[in-house]
Amino acid sequence: MQARTLDAYLNTFTSHRDPVRIQIAAVIRAFADAALQVRKSVNEGALGAAFAEERSSNNAGGDTQKDLDVYADNRFIDAARRAGVGHYASEELANPVELSQQGKLAVAIDPLDGSSNIDTNVSIGTIFSILPRLEAVGDTFSQPGRNQLAAGFFIYGPQLALALTKLNGTRIYVFSSRLGTFVEAYPSIAIPRLSTEFAVNASNYRHWDEAIRLYVDDCLAGTDGPRDRDFNMRWIASLVADAYRILIRGGVFLYPRDNRKGYSQGRLRLVYEANPMALLMEQAGGHATDGLTSILDLVPTDLHQRTPLVFGSRKEVEKIKRYHGEPSAIGNRHPLFGNRGLFRA
Numbered sequence: 001m002q003a004r005t006l007d008a009y010l011n012t013f014t015s016h017r018d019p020v021r022i023q024i025a026a027v028i029r030a031f032a033d034a035a036l037q038v039r040k041s042v043n044e045g046a047l048g049a050a051f052a053e054e055r056s057s058n059n060a061g062g063d064t065q066k067d068l069d070v071y072a073d074n075r076f077i078d079a080a081r082r083a084g085v086g087h088y089a090s091e092e093l094a095n096p097v098e099l100s101q102q103g104k105l106a107v108a109i110d111p112l113d114g115s116s117n118i119d120t121n122v123s124i125g126t127i128f129s130i131l132p133r134l135e136a137v138g139d140t141f142s143q144p145g146r147n148q149l150a151a152g153f154f155i156y157g158p159q160l161a162l163a164l165t166k167l168n169g170t171r172i173y174v175f176s177s178r179l180g181t182f183v184e185a186y187p188s189i190a191i192p193r194l195s196t197e198f199a200v201n202a203s204n205y206r207h208w209d210e211a212i213r214l215y216v217d218d219c220l221a222g223t224d225g226p227r228d229r230d231f232n233m234r235w236i237a238s239l240v241a242d243a244y245r246i247l248i249r250g251g252v253f254l255y256p257r258d259n260r261k262g263y264s265q266g267r268l269r270l271v272y273e274a275n276p277m278a279l280l281m282e283q284a285g286g287h288a289t290d291g292l293t294s295i296l297d298l299v300p301t302d303l304h305q306r307t308p309l310v311f312g313s314r315k316e317v318e319k320i321k322r323y324h325g326e327p328s329a330i331g332n333r334h335p336l337f338g339n340r341g342l343f344r345a
């Protein structure tokens with residue numbers, strides 16, 4: 001059987017001539033073209049001069065920008081304009097902008113995720129969220145993630161791939177250079193509900209809240225602890241790469257809040273990182289929270305606000321909720337919850 005291309009899938013998606021669906025498909029097509037351009041520059045690595053003229057020193061969130069961030073943002077804003085998007089918000093822009101008065105859709109985007117990995121030749125990506133456009137630009141990006149119409153990310157890794165949801169499951173397309181197009185590689189992602197793999201930047205251990213420390217302690221204790229099974233750890237420090245692995249084989253990702261300056265709400269941005277990831281996870285049978293509350297229920301108050309983020313295999317995400325939600329249990333944990341364990345797997 002011939003594998004289905006992204007184009008063929010989008011044709012089926014728009015076959016009822018629904019105007020919103022037609023616009024969503026136009027955005028995804030335009031973004032697929034932009035991702036190919038970005039991938040070319042990513043592939044050149046330290047040799048790339050293509051984006052040297054598009055320099056800037058700081059982005060809206062205060063991180064040092066790499067040239068490629070700006071180059072990617074320009075490719076995706078051009079693509080959004082071509083596709084008739086109404087409102088556009090990006091990690092790289094202090095404020096959202098109106099691209100078209102008629103456009104019914106809005107895009108929030110992290111044009112280059114994992115920028116600290118560019119020079120080290122580790123997978124990076126582009127994360128996007130598609131929302132209904134409201135009258136005022138500010139209102140558009142204050143909608144909770146639950147209102148998203150579609151979301152996805154491109155990953156510039158050993159394979160160029162697109163993880164995509166249009167509220168009907170999560171699919172993965174891989175770019176085939178033989179066919180010159182994105183081809184469906186995983187038509188229906190189902191994240192295993194249980195997992196024994198966690199991803200966290202453990203160098204922040206001493207800054208975490210007790211709930212997270214205890215959760216990680218219990219994973220590390222393996223068969224000697226209350227979870228009664230051994231865990232494996234991964235941390236790529238590139239959200240798209242950690243998320244891709246979780247879509248394929250399960251596991252849980254944590255970027256909690258911590259006591260370092262500037263990390264009281266973790267590191268990741270709600271509107272253009274956590275929300276699209278949460279939708280992809282939920283549509284694949286997983287779950288995403290800020291530790292306690294579903295990411296998709298949070299109402300943004302600022303375009304660039306950060307949120308603690310936990311996502312992946314549903315049962316594990318729910319278990320982490322319990323570590324947060326039962327401080328008395330945590331306080332009394334050693335006598336009461338050791339090997340007899342409330343938290344026993």
Ligand SMILES: O=P(O)(O)OC[C@H]1O[C@](O)(COP(=O)(O)O)[C@@H](O)[C@@H]1O
Pocket residue numbers: 063091110112113114115116201237238239240267268
């Ligand atoms: O370096 P840390 O603190 O482990 O943070 C890594 C996280 O930061 C990010 O790089 C943030 O994204 P940006 O590169 O778009 O700022 C994520 O991709 C990754 O999960």
Ligand SMILES: [Mg+2]
Pocket residue numbers: 110112113114239273
């Ligand atoms: Mg990012």
Ligand SMILES: [Mg+2]
Pocket residue numbers: 069091110111112113114115
């Ligand atoms: Mg970024």
